[in-house]
Structure formats: C-alpha cells, structure tokens
Amino acid sequence: MAKKTTSPAVSPFAPARFPALPAIAGLRLGAMAAGERYRKRADLTLMELAPGSSIAGVFTRSTMPGAPVLWCRKHIAKGKARAVVINAGNANVFTGRQGMDDVAATAKAVADAVGCKPSEVMVASTGVIGETLSVDRLVRAVPDLHGKLKGNQSKNAGWSQAAKAICTTDTFPKGASATAEIDGKVVTIAGIAKGSGMIAPDMATMLSFLFTDAKLPSSVLDDLLRWAVGQSYNCITVDGDTSTSDTVLLAATGQGAKHGKVTDAKDKRLASFKVALLSVCQDLAKQIVGDGEGASKFITIDVTGAASAKAARQIAMTIANSPLVKTAIAGEDANWGRIIMAVGRAGEKADRDKLSITIGGVVIAEAGHPHPDYREEQVVPHMKGQFIDIVVDVGVGRGKARVWTCDLTHGYIAINADYRS
Amino acid sequence: MAKKTTSPAVSPFAPARFPALPAIAGLRLGAMAAGERYRKRADLTLMELAPGSSIAGVFTRSTMPGAPVLWCRKHIAKGKARAVVINAGNANVFTGRQGMDDVAATAKAVADAVGCKPSEVMVASTGVIGETLSVDRLVRAVPDLHGKLKGNQSKNAGWSQAAKAICTTDTFPKGASATAEIDGKVVTIAGIAKGSGMIAPDMATMLSFLFTDAKLPSSVLDDLLRWAVGQSYNCITVDGDTSTSDTVLLAATGQGAKHGKVTDAKDKRLASFKVALLSVCQDLAKQIVGDGEGASKFITIDVTGAASAKAARQIAMTIANSPLVKTAIAGEDANWGRIIMAVGRAGEKADRDKLSITIGGVVIAEAGHPHPDYREEQVVPHMKGQFIDIVVDVGVGRGKARVWTCDLTHGYIAINADYRS
Numbered sequence: 115m116a117k118k119t120t121s122p123a124v125s126p127f128a129p130a131r132f133p134a135l136p137a138i139a140g141l142r143l144g145a146m147a148a149g150e151r152y153r154k155r156a157d158l159t160l161m162e163l164a165p166g167s168s169i170a171g172v173f174t175r176s177t178m179p180g181a182p183v184l185w186c187r188k189h190i191a192k193g194k195a196r197a198v199v200i201n202a203g204n205a206n207v208f209t210g211r212q213g214m215d216d217v218a219a220t221a222k223a224v225a226d227a228v229g230c231k232p233s234e235v236m237v238a239s240t241g242v243i244g245e246t247l248s249v250d251r252l253v254r255a256v257p258d259l260h261g262k263l264k265g266n267q268s269k270n271a272g273w274s275q276a277a278k279a280i281c282t283t284d285t286f287p288k289g290a291s292a293t294a295e296i297d298g299k300v301v302t303i304a305g306i307a308k309g310s311g312m313i314a315p316d317m318a319t320m321l322s323f324l325f326t327d328a329k330l331p332s333s334v335l336d337d338l339l340r341w342a343v344g345q346s347y348n349c350i351t352v353d354g355d356t357s358t359s360d361t362v363l364l365a366a367t368g369q370g371a372k373h374g375k376v377t378d379a380k381d382k383r384l385a386s387f388k389v390a391l392l393s394v395c396q397d398l399a400k401q402i403v404g405d406g407e408g409a410s411k412f413i414t415i416d417v418t419g420a421a422s423a424k425a426a427r428q429i430a431m432t433i434a435n436s437p438l439v440k441t442a443i444a445g446e447d448a449n450w451g452r453i454i455m456a457v458g459r460a461g462e463k464a465d466r467d468k469l470s471i472t473i474g475g476v477v478i479a480e481a482g483h484p485h486p487d488y489r490e491e492q493v494v495p496h497m498k499g500q501f502i503d504i505v506v507d508v509g510v511g512r513g514k515a516r517v518w519t520c521d522l523t524h525g526y527i528a529i530n531a532d533y534r535s
Numbered sequence: 536m537a538k539k540t541t542s543p544a545v546s547p548f549a550p551a552r553f554p555a556l557p558a559i560a561g562l563r564l565g566a567m568a569a570g571e572r573y574r575k576r577a578d579l580t581l582m583e584l585a586p587g588s589s590i591a592g593v594f595t596r597s598t599m600p601g602a603p604v605l606w607c608r609k610h611i612a613k614g615k616a617r618a619v620v621i622n623a624g625n626a627n628v629f630t631g632r633q634g635m636d637d638v639a640a641t642a643k644a645v646a647d648a649v650g651c652k653p654s655e656v657m658v659a660s661t662g663v664i665g666e667t668l669s670v671d672r673l674v675r676a677v678p679d680l681h682g683k684l685k686g687n688q689s690k691n692a693g694w695s696q697a698a699k700a701i702c703t704t705d706t707f708p709k710g711a712s713a714t715a716e717i718d719g720k721v722v723t724i725a726g727i728a729k730g731s732g733m734i735a736p737d738m739a740t741m742l743s744f745l746f747t748d749a750k751l752p753s754s755v756l757d758d759l760l761r762w763a764v765g766q767s768y769n770c771i772t773v774d775g776d777t778s779t780s781d782t783v784l785l786a787a788t789g790q791g792a793k794h795g796k797v798t799d800a801k802d803k804r805l806a807s808f809k810v811a812l813l814s815v816c817q818d819l820a821k822q823i824v825g826d827g828e829g830a831s832k833f834i835t836i837d838v839t840g841a842a843s844a845k846a847a848r849q850i851a852m853t854i855a856n857s858p859l860v861k862t863a864i865a866g867e868d869a870n871w872g873r874i875i876m877a878v879g880r881a882g883e884k885a886d887r888d889k890l891s892i893t894i895g896g897v898v899i900a901e902a903g904h905p906h907p908d909y910r911e912e913q914v915v916p917h918m919k920g921q922f923i924d925i926v927v928d929v930g931v932g933r934g935k936a937r938v939w940t941c942d943l944t945h946g947y948i949a950i951n952a953d954y955r956s
Binding site for chain 1: 599626629630631663858862868871878880881882885888890903904905944951
C-alpha cells in the first residue's frame with residue numbers, strides 16, 4: 115500500500131490564495147527586502163500600532179532562547195507596544211552579547227521611525243542559529259519600510275506582504291481572521307503565522323502575530339492568549355522539535371467600535387471574542403501543520419478515556435510524534451500496531467484490555483484485541499485521503515485531548531538534510 | 536553539502552561476516568523455518584540450557600507489553616530456565632486472552648521436548664502487532680527443531696542460525712562474545728541481538744539473549760544485567776520509539792570452568808566478568824544502532840557539564856532523537872544550531888553563556904557564541920565520514936553521559952512507509 119512520499123514544492127494543504135484579511139484600525143503593516151539573508155524577497159516586516167495599544171505574548175520554553183525572545187520577555191511586562199519588527203533568515207540565537215546589542219539597535223531604529231521608546235518595540239527573528247545579524251542592513255532599511263506603511267493601510271496590502279516576509283521554509287503564507295461582538299459592538303481579530311519545521315507544542319511553537327481593534331488591557335490579553343495558545347499552537351506538532359525563537363503576540367489597538375471597559379478575561383461579555391480568538395489561533399495552527407515539512411497527510415488525533423486531560427495530551431502527542439506512526443500514515447497503511455506501541459510508550463495509565471482504536475470511523479480494535487469484524491479494506495479509502503482521523507480510547511478515565519500533526523515523508527528528509535536552519 | 540540519503544540493502548555498518556562465537560558449555564541452540572510469517576527463512580529459534588541454569592531478564596517499560604513479556608515477567612522471578620524460544624514475524628502483542636494461551640502452548644511444546652516445566656521456558660516474539668499467532672505451526676515445529684540442536688552444538692553453527700532467525704527488518708545478524716576470569720578461571724560470555732527500528736532507551740530496547748558458562752545465581756545475574764543494560768541498550772536510540780516486546784535475557788549454565796561460589800554482584804571477583812559483560816552488551820547495542828533503519832552515519836553524543844548524570848542523559852537523548860539534528864547529519868551538514876535547539880528543548884539546566892560544542896574534535900561554539908576561529912571547512916572531512924562524534928558541555932555541573940544513535944535518512948522513510956511492523 116506504500117506510495118511515493120516525496121513532497122511537492124507547495125504543500126497540498128496550501129489554500130488557493132491568501133485570505134482577504136480585514137484592516138485593523140490602528141494597525142499598519144508592511145515588509146521589504148533588507149537583504150539580511152534572502153535575495154529578491156521581502157525579509158523585514160514592520161507592524162506599527164496606534165498610541166495606547168496594549169500587548170501580551172507567549173514565548174518558547176527553550177532554555178536556549180534567542181536574543182529577541184529575551185528582549186520581548188523583558189519589555190512586554192509593561193503591556194505596551196507601538197511596533198513589532200520581524201526579520202526572517204537569521205534567528206539571532208546563540209549570538210552572545212552581540213546578539214543583544216543587535217536587537218537593541220533594531221528596536222531603536224524602529225522607535226526613531228515610529229516616535230516611541232525602544233522598549234515599546236517588540237522584536238522577533240527566525241532562521242539560522244549562531245550567526246551574527248547584518249544589523250546595519252536592517253537598521254538602514256527601517257525608515258524606508260516605515261514610509262511604506264501608510265500606503266499599505268489604505269490598500270490593505272500589508273497583511274499579505276507581512277505574511278510572506280516572515281516565512282522561512284514555509285511553502286505558503288498563513289493568515290486568518292474573525293469578528294466578534296463585545297457589548298453588541300463588532301470587533302475584529304486578524305493575524306498571521308509562520309512555521310513549518312522545528313514545531314512542537316512546548317509553549318508557543320512558531321511565530322504568530324495577532325491583532326484586534328478591541329480595547330483590552332494587557333492583563334486581559336495575556337489571560338486570553340494563554341488560554342487560546344493552550345488549545346491551538348500547543349496542540350500541534352510536526353517533528354517534536356521546539357524552536358529557540360517561538361513567539362506569539364496579541365496586540366489590541368482599541369481603535370475599533372467603542373465598547374464598555376473590560377478588566378477581566380473571565381468577563382462574560384468576552385464570550386464571543388474568545389470564540390473568535392480561538393478560531394483564529396486554531397486556523398493558523400492547523401495551517402502550520404498543513405505546511406509541515408514534507409506533509410502529505412493532515413492527521414487529527416483524539417485521545418479519550420485517559421486519567422486526565424494532561425495524560426490524554428501526553429498520549430496524543432506521543433502518537434503524533436512517533437516516527438513509526440507518521441511513516442505508516444505516509445505509506446497509507448492503517449498500521450494500528452504502531453499506535454498501540456506509542457500508547458504503551460507514553461508512560462500514562464492505559465488499560466490494555468479496554469483500549470479501543472478507531473480510524474476514519476472504523477473500529478479497528480476494542481477491549482484489548484482486534485475487532486472481530488474489522489477488515490483492512492474498510493479503512494483503505496480513508497487512508498488514501500488527505501485527512502486522517504484517529505481516535506484512541508485508553509479506558510481508564512474521562513480525560514481527553516485533541517492534537518494535530520502531519521505525516522513523515524521523504525519530503526521532510528529532503529528539506530532538512532539540505533536546508534540550514 | 537547535501538548528499539543522497541537513501542539506504543543500501545545492507546547497512547554500511549554491517550561486519551564482513553558474522554563473528555565466530557564460542558560454544559557455551561550447557562547451551563545448545565538452533566533455528567528453523569516454521570512458516571509463521573516469513574517464507575524460505577528460519578523464523579523459530581530454540582535455546583536449550585543445561586539443568587541448573589539460572590536466568591535474569593529486563594523487559595520493556597511499555598504499558599502495552601506483549602503476551603510473551605507478561606509470561607517471562609511472571610516466570611523469571613524464580614530465576615530458573617531450561618529453554619528460550621523466539622519467533623520472528625509476529626510479536627503476539629495486543630492479542631488478548633488468545634495471545635496468552637498461545638504463549639502457554641508454545642512454552643508447553645518446548646517443555647515437552649526439553650523435559651522441563653513450561654514455567655522454565657522463556658518466550659520472546661517480534662514482528663507484527665495485533666495479529667493472532669499461527670501457534671499450531673510453531674508447536675508442530677518444536678520437536679524437529681529440538682532434534683537439530685545436538686548437531687548444531689558440535690559444529691557451533693547454532694549461533695549464526697539463531698542470530699539470523701530472530702531478525703525482522705535487521706539487515707545483518709548481530710553477535711558478540713568475550714572472556715573473563717573468576718578466581719583465575721576463564722569463563723565465557725556470548726550473545727546475540729536483533730533490533731533496527733522501534734528502538735529507544737526506555738528499559739531494554741530490542742531482543743537480546745546473553746549466555747555465560749559461569750556459575751552465578753539469578754540474583755547476581757539480575758544485578759549485573761541491570762547495570763550493563765543501563766550503560767548499553769539504554770544508551771541507544773534509533774527513532775525514539777519503544778517496542779512492546781523489548782527483552783534482554785542473561786542466562787548462566789554453570790557448566791564452564793569451576794570457580795568459587797559468588798553470591799553478590801558487588802563481589803570484587805566479578806570485576807573482569809563485569810567488563811566482559813558490558814563489552815558484549817555495548818558491542819551488540821552499537822550493532823543495533825549501526826543497523827538503525829536507513830542509517831548512513833553512526834553518531835556518538837557525549838554530554839558533559841550537566842547538573843547530574845541523569846540530566847546529561849536526557850540532554851544527550853534529546854539531541855539524539857531530534858529529527859532536525861539527525862537529518863542535518865544525514866546531509867553531512869555540521870548544523871550545530873540544531874544541537875543548540877535540542878539542548879534548549881531538553882528542559883534540563885544548561886548555561887547558554889558557558890555552553891560549548893565540539894564536533895569531530897573541532898571546537899565550534901564556546902562560551903555562548905560561535906568560536907572565533909571556527910570555519911565550517913574544518914569539520915567537513917569529519918561530517919563526510921561514517922562516524923560522527925559530538926561533544927556538548929552545558930556548563931553547569933559534572934554530570935555526563937554518552938549515547939549512540941544514527942542519522943535519519945530517506946531509507947528510514949522507505950522502510951517504514953512500507954513495512955508493516
């Protein structure tokens with residue numbers, strides 16, 4: 115049942131076109147080629163926020179974070195930002211003292227252009243580790259780039275520019291948006307993300323920049339963002355590897371329709387906003403999985419019946435990260451023995467004699483042995499499809515979790531035995 | 536620097552020929568084709584031990600162990616065995632009540648042939664998960680197979696037969712031996728192993744059967760085996776996946792040169808025996824890594840300067856299991872940024888500003904930044920070789936660990952998107 119598993123130049127899960135994202139009042143964004151690493155493509159992105167904007171962020175849990183992550187962690191605590199600047203091609207990680215100086219110089223150049231303090235500029239970088247930035251190129255490019263933003267806002271062209279400019283091995287730019295109501299007033303959320311390899315769910319797992327025109331204090335943004343990330347970016351994995359640069363930012367300009375003051379993320383008036391925020395985060399997270407390096411299958415794994423939600427997630431992630439499960443799916447083989455193996459390896463409580471496995475709605479195993487009615491032919495059409503659904507009930511409790519991943523193909527090897535990240 | 540990473544039919548690390556293993560007094564072994572799964576190759580292995588032999592074993596930590604593992608765990612506690620029977624092609628895992636009955640039937644057939652109790656027969660299986668054994672075929676084959684053993688012993692042909700018959704996706708049979716002295720008397724240790732994929736260091740990690748003609752009680756064997764496994768089979772990884780069937784057995788026939796009674800593994804008279812046992816276990820463990828599915832590079836990772844030996848091992852294993860590190864090495868790229876990423880992801884204490892990385896003796900990074908004298912050309916010859924040595928000092932303590940792994944190539948994908956394990 116094996117088929118060729120090399121990957122096409124563009125992921126089969128790429129949308130036909132980049133979505134038409136709405137303008138966010140108080141946000142201007144754009145990108146240009148600064149020549150830090152890439153030739154003939156934009157690699158420097160600038161996002162300018164109206165005065166009074168609030169911000170929150172979650173960052174990689176890596177013990178080797180990049181200089182931009184250290185900068186953001188230090189300054190985001192104040193909850194205010196006037197700009198976000200991102201360069202692609204060089205992650206500015208493991209660059210010692212020079213790396214910190216380079217972040218400061220970049221933030222200062224943006225602050226000078228925007229007219230704010232450097233501490234109000236958030237910085238993110240993605241790309242090669244261990245090489246010093248050509249920071250002069252970035253600094254020199256900032257005034258020109260800032261000059262472009264006004265024009266972009268009117269045409270709303272900035273989203274697409276930015277979504278492309280933050281990419282590295284991504285095969286398509288990623289954007290999503292949604293609207294919500296607060297006090298009956300319509301507010302908008304829109305965002306972009308990048309990520310394709312080095313994706314694992316240990317905190318934020320890639321770069322994502324989310325914006326709303328609602329007026330929300332940073333403490334509320336922080337709570338909302340952590341909640342949404344826990345059910346989106348932290349539920350995806352491509353290769354189990356965690357980047358040193360993972361960053362998710364959520365900024366609120368407060369320049370949209372006027373609504374009443376909100377001071378608590380638990381406020382019931384945020385119900386619709388939470389749905390919209392989660393929808394945007396899950397949409398972007400799934401796009402990252404769909405652009406997983408070499409992905410040919412999009413896999414949804416539900417684990418139920420676990421001792422706790424945490425145990426369910428651990429089991430689901432062990433299945434999702436198993437090279438043997440991922441390669442079986444690449445080969446369109448409903449090799450559920452490998453799922454058993456992964457459940458056994460996860461180290462969480464599971465009752466072999468109650469365990470059941472369902473693939474594509476077909477019950478394959480139940481009560482500790484193969485289902486007597488199961489015939490492999492039943493699940494073949496599902497395995498040949500692009501979307502694979504696996505449900506595993508481990509029979510010990512009520513904990514459940516859902517994670518998303520992709521298969522492991524020759525494309526992943528080709529990309530990563532070649533590209534220097 | 537990328538090169539083609541498809542794997543040859545036989546691992547480049549396969550020895551020119553199977554080693555000439557010595558006869559172990561009191562052990563007879565051999566194999567034959569029982570037709571359980573494979574056609575035209577031996578797949579059923581029998582090892583007969585002299586009366587009075589002692590045995591110890593370590594088994595998978597999987598929460599979904601196969602029926603043979605459950606059988607062995609139950610019966611090995613008595614420390615006695617007269618036979619070991621192994622079938623390849625069907626792991627007898629997740630086969631419910633029937634699986635247990637099939638193990639018992641196999642053990643009984645062997646016990647009848649050998650003239651012992653079924654509880655003195657250890658059983659191991661490897662292969663497909665979730666399919667019921669054709670146990671009648673195995674049972675029917677046992678008397679013939681037992682009849683062969685005597686002849687094998689005189690020619691010493693049994694080792695090679697057995698080493699081949701326990702293989703599944705292995706590309707070469709694996710054997711090793713060593714001699715030691717106890718009380719000035721020469722004793723011998725010899726063993727075989729199989730394993731290629733689904734290899735990770737969570738307890739025993741594959742099948743291995745070790746024998747000595749020394750006279751050692753099972754309590755001593757148990758302590759010695761756990762100690763040796765911790766520094767050999769538990770220090771290797773191919774894909775981070777842990778089998779449901781992992782089994783390592785160590786049996787002592789007591790039929791060799793007479794030495795004084797030993798009752799404690801800490802007995803200083805075992806010094807030479809421990810060296811020999813560890814040598815055999817590490818030799819077999821490294822052969823498994825060298826036969827890692829699709830392996831083109833044999834990688835040794837030393838982590839030093841960690842908070843503890845356990846922390847060092849965790850960091851080393853995170854590097855060893857990183858698909859990004861493994862694919863970079865497959866591509867002969869000294870992409871040390873991915874090593875930094877893996878260290879950061881391991882979750883153990885590491886001081887970024889004291890971290891150093893050495894590859895093939897070339898200091899690449901030191902004190903939190905790239906070494907000023909490092910030029911990529913320096914490490915190119917090493918990366919093009921078959922044996923890659925990585926040393927990472929994380930700068931926080933004195934803990935250290937060494938692990939062995941292989942690279943991740945197109946060969947791994949080809950094998951696993953195709954083979955049903």
